[in-house]
Amino acid sequence: MGATTVAVLGSTGSIGTQTLEVMRAEPDRFRAIALGANSSVSELAAQAAEFKPAAVGIGDPGLVRELRAALPAGVEVLAGPDAFADLAGRADVVVNGVVGFAGLGVTLAALRAGRRLALANKESLIAAGPLVQPLRAVPGAELIPVDSEHxxxxxxxxxxxxxxxxxxxxxxxxxxxxxxxxxxxxxxxxxxxxxxxxxxxxxxxxxxxxxxxxxxxxxxxxxxxxxxxxxxxxxxxxxxxxxxxxxxxxxxxxxxxxxxDMRLPIGYALAYPERIGTPFGAIDxxxxxxxxxxxxxxxxxxxxxxxxxxxxxxxxxxxxxxxxxxxxxxxxxxxxxxxxxxxxxxxxxxxxxxxxxxxxxxxxxxxxxxxxxxxxxxxxxxxx
Incomplete structure (x- = not known):
């Protein structure tokens, strides 16, 4: 079986960077095929150079030219409010690390596409729970919370x-x-x-x-x-x-x-129903x-x-x-x-x-x- 493909949306934020740490620890198990950030061009470009995704998304369309110039050749660039939702349909697992209400589109798109949603964006579920619930019944759709408590x-x-x-x-x-x-x-x-x-x-x-x-x-x-x-x-x-x-x-x-250690619930969501082999958060x-x-x-x-x-x-x-x-x-x-x-x-x-x-x-x-x-x-x- 090949590596699990992952889209990390909000990749330059706290959840996104820790997700990439988990993927670094188990490179044969997970492969980033899409990354997305709102405006952090240099950090997103550095991540793309390391993880070599097929596509990246930038929330601010005014930054497209700057991002293209900083990216490795051949990386597709999507921009604007629908970019992350588009990328959410391309991977086995979608990590929604977008901050705030802006993450709603990613949540809905991932579930509609029948993907596993590793949900760190609690606001989209809180604000739109009645809209999210029926999408959990889409064939293949799966919602695994990344919040440590959930x-x-x-x-x-x-x-x-x-x-x-x-x-x-x-x-x-x-x-x-x-x-x-x-x-x-x-x-x-x-x-x-x-x-x-x-x-x-x-x-x-x-x-x-x-x-x-x-x-x-x-x-x-x-x-x-x-x-x-x-x-x-x-x-x-x-x-x-x-x-x-x-x-x-x-x-x-x-x-x-x-x-x-947030890397433990992130790893749990990426690998479920199995578990990763790296003991993040282990207690002495x-x-x-x-x-x-x-x-x-x-x-x-x-x-x-x-x-x-x-x-x-x-x-x-x-x-x-x-x-x-x-x-x-x-x-x-x-x-x-x-x-x-x-x-x-x-x-x-x-x-x-x-x-x-x-x-x-x-x-x-x-x-x-x-x-x-x-x-x-x-x-x-x-x-x-």
């Missing part, structure tokens, strides 16, 4: 004949764990980006600091595994060694443990100390409750929430919003949700646009 749940549920009683999503608590609201009023962007255990991109790192990342993961778990929101719990596990757990009706709890049990647990402080970290509320509301509410959060986080990273105001902006935006159904791509796009507009208005209102 990969853990997938591993805990694999081969189980009984439905789970509860899903328990664990989280590190982020850089502000244990700090009250008063102590967080003047935290900086640098403070929010100083994650204690994971190395991630800025947007997801800020989401981790507010616990919105965990809230989005609750919605994603509901969509992935069909479990009711009342059966999904969040527990803080500061060491980031237990990545999630599943409890069954007989009282048994199954957990997945490893050191915090002789050196492992205590594993501790806490309940999340939802009074200080209000984004978690906002996500549960949006998930239970359903329809386009999760899309609206995701859009408002992206807008609020961007404002924080730009210095236009303080950290503790992120939840305030999202809550304000959600008060205007129109109750629309997520029954088409146009409806989801409209909800995304409206959520951003309401959040942008809330940011201006706070600053005025």
């Amino acid at each position: 990969s853990a749940l997938h591993q805990c549920l694999a081969g189980q004949a009984s439905a789970p009683e509860r899903l328990i999503l664990t989280g590190s608590g982020g850089p502000f764990r244990g700090r009250g609201a008063a102590a967080l009023r003047e935290v900086t962007v640098a403070d929010a980006l100083a994650h204690p255990t994971w190395s991630m991109g800025p947007k997801i790192t800020v989401d981790s600091s507010t616990l919105m990342n965990k809230g989005l993961e609750v919605i994603e778990a509901h969509e992935l595994f069909g479990v009711d929101y009342d059966q999904i719990d969040v527990v803080i596990q500061p060491q980031s060694v237990i990545h999630s757990m599943v409890t069954f009706a007989d009282g048994s709890t199954v957990a997945q443990l490893s050191l915090p 049990w002789s050196a492992m100390g205590s594993l501790t647990f806490e309940l999340p402080d939802t009074d200080t970290f209000g984004c978690l409750n906002l996500a549960y509320e949006a998930g239970r509301t359903g329809g386009t509410a999760p899309a609206w929430l995701n859009a408002a959060n992206e807008e609020a986080v961007a404002a924080f990273l730009d210095g236009r919003l303080r950290w503790h105001e992120i939840a305030t902006v999202i809550d304000s935006a959600m008060q205007h949700h129109d109750g629309a159904a997520a029954d088409s791509v146009d409806a989801v796009i409209a909800a995304d646009r409206a959520g951003r507009c309401r959040a942008a208005d809330a940011v201006v209102g706070i600053r005025s």
Whole structure:
């Protein structure tokens, strides 16, 4: 059997570069035939020189000439908003590492083409879950989550004949764990980006600091595994060694443990149902100390409750929430919003949700646009 072909979309981001590390470790097993980045021309060209894909995509069409000049001869170049979706139909496995709502097109295209989707872009599933679900029934289509928590749940549920009683999503608590609201009023962007255990991109790192990342993961778990929101719990596990757990009706709890290393869930998604041979995240049990647990402080970290509320509301509410959060986080990273105001902006935006159904791509796009507009208005209102 030949090597598994892989399209890495968002190849210059955190998930993309770590995917290429996994592929470097097992070069006979995986072959990159497509790479895609939004605007990082030099890094994308360097990746193409090393991995020799048949095609690359660039999100910004204005960079095509610069990219062509930097690429090895014979590499096809696609550009613009549809480039990544086109590339998603060309490989056995599609790694969706595109950041934010922009990853929706890749998710839909990969599943429509009957490919295995290694999904790191949780926003597309959260915003458009009702559109994604029927595509999972396309012959050949398969969705394997790359998020460490959902990969853990997938591993805990694999081969189980009984439905789970509860899903328990664990989280590190982020850089502000244990700090009250008063102590967080003047935290900086640098403070929010100083994650204690994971190395991630800025947007997801800020989401981790507010616990919105965990809230989005609750919605994603509901969509992935069909479990009711009342059966999904969040527990803080500061060491980031237990990545999630599943409890069954007989009282048994199954957990997945490893050191915090995103290359493990990436490798799991690439090789499933087999496993890669490189032990990313392996634990030295002789050196492992205590594993501790806490309940999340939802009074200080209000984004978690906002996500549960949006998930239970359903329809386009999760899309609206995701859009408002992206807008609020961007404002924080730009210095236009303080950290503790992120939840305030999202809550304000959600008060205007129109109750629309997520029954088409146009409806989801409209909800995304409206959520951003309401959040942008809330940011201006706070600053005025």
